[in-house]
Amino acid sequence: MGSNSDDTLPPQGRFTRMRKLAGLSMQVGSEVLKNSAKRLAGGAPELLGKGAAEALVSTLGEMKGAAMKLGQAISMDPDLLTPEVRQVLARLQNQAPAMSPAQVSRVVREELGAPPEKAFREFSHEPLAAASLGQVHRAVLPDGRPVAVKVQYPGIADSMAHDLQNVGMLVKTVSKASKLMDGSAYFQEFRDELLLELDYRREASLAQGFKQSVAKLSDLYVPEVISSHSTGRVLTLELLPGLTLKDWVVTSPSPEARFRVARQLIRATYGPFFLAGEIHADPHPGNFMVMPDGRLGLLDFGSIKRFTPRFVDANQRMFLQAMRLETMDVLGLSREVGFTTELPDAEAEELIREILHIAGRPMRVTPYDYATCEITRDLRNHFARNAPRFLKVKPPAEAVMFFRATGGLAQNLRLIGASGDFRGVYLEVAELLEPGAPRSGA
Structure with a gap:
């Protein structure tokens, strides 16, 4: 185009x-x-x-x-x-400028073989949400079920490719100038994951898989995929009631409701990761729905990241040892995750141990108040103070999407501002891995 x-x-x-x-x-x-x-x-x-x-x-x-x-x-x-x-x-x-009704109709007709008014019993041309790759419309299936229809912007594949070419050129220039700052592998991982989001058939499959991954977590909900009305550029899902997290948080929810939703976000991030080796890696507040029945609905499955068993297993053991308050072999486990270092072992261990110490505060301290949480700030300061040394500690490429997910979780928890026994929440996650484990965490 x-x-x-x-x-x-x-x-x-x-x-x-x-x-x-x-x-x-x-x-x-x-x-x-x-x-x-x-x-x-x-x-x-x-x-x-x-x-x-x-x-x-x-x-x-x-x-x-x-x-x-x-x-x-x-x-x-x-x-x-x-x-x-x-x-x-x-x-x-989820409120980007919308494309015209004529463009929406054209894409739906090309993909489903009929214009929206014939493919659906009802179709609202006023978008529910308009985001980075497509916009979402409320519709009703011929059998009466309400659905959300995501329609991809025409030409967005070329736009994505051009943006990534521009960023890739910058990454390549920096990498050539400094071996220490070679971010090629991380950019390639991020680039590949973003481009995969353009395939809505793949997203439909990921949504169905993620529904199985959270099946044990009854307070979370993944909408049903409507396969008959889904193609490469149109994705139709069950319409979930409620408010997105970004709209819900400004309604002055009670402290109890804030804690409930914060707990659900933690479970939605770490539960599928530890149980099924995958994570929702696009955690902005428009992708979570606070439903009237108390469940947390999950949306947008194009960036579900599936990890290698080695990465998941080593992270799982690190998490369980942290919850048991055990002394851990930080450097050994980091290497099992896939980290490489060009520092003396003692220096590398000191840097990584401090990261775990800062990030792990809610797992040790109770009650914990996310309204005054300074984890992100303290991690940023830790990296800034030790930047030359951190350039010699390299995580595996697949960690990019893990950090995107967990970093987004931390920011969402800060946005909600809940306070309470979050160590108990993380112990619940540990119990998913070790049924019957003592709740003391000792």
């Missing part, structure tokens, strides 16, 4: 997209630099102002694809942004 016949579609062309990002970078970058200087001097609590945030939403929302996914990630960071700015950027999570 060389040019756009509809200005609601993502802009095409590698250099067109690069030019848009370059202009946005100049606009936003100057403000970040200015506010960074003010922060160092004790002022300017935010790195990004509301005006720059609106520019990000406008440009990245129009571009969609990988560029918009970057904006979604930025919108989740509570340490870099004020609540007002985060609220602006949160529109990127």
